[in-house]
Amino acid sequence: MDTLKCPTCTGRRSNSHVLCPSCWGQLPTETRRRLRLRDDQAHDxxxxxxxxxxxxxxxPIIHVSR
Ligand SMILES: [Zn+2]
Known part of the structure; x- marks a missing residue:
């Protein structure tokens, strides 16, 4: 599987994710939930x-819109 460099650490992330698993886990729960949604706001x-x-x-303080 293709891996790319994680933008916030030295880890690797998969092609389909913005962050590696450990950095993803540092995002607020609500931010992760919203980023997993697949609606017309997903790209934004x-x-x-x-x-x-x-x-x-x-x-830990990154927030995205509802
Ligand atoms: Zn990372």
Missing amino acids: RRHQLSRAIAERVPL
Whole structure:
């Protein structure tokens, strides 16, 4: 399976995920729940997460829209 570098640590993530499993686990529960939704806002939430990571927002305080 293809793996890519995790954007916030030295770990590896799978192609279909933004973060590696250990970084994903540091996100707030509600943020993870929203990012798993598959609705018309899904793309926008992923973009919010990517932008927060680029701005070096600490993972435990990253929030995405409902
Ligand atoms: Zn990571």
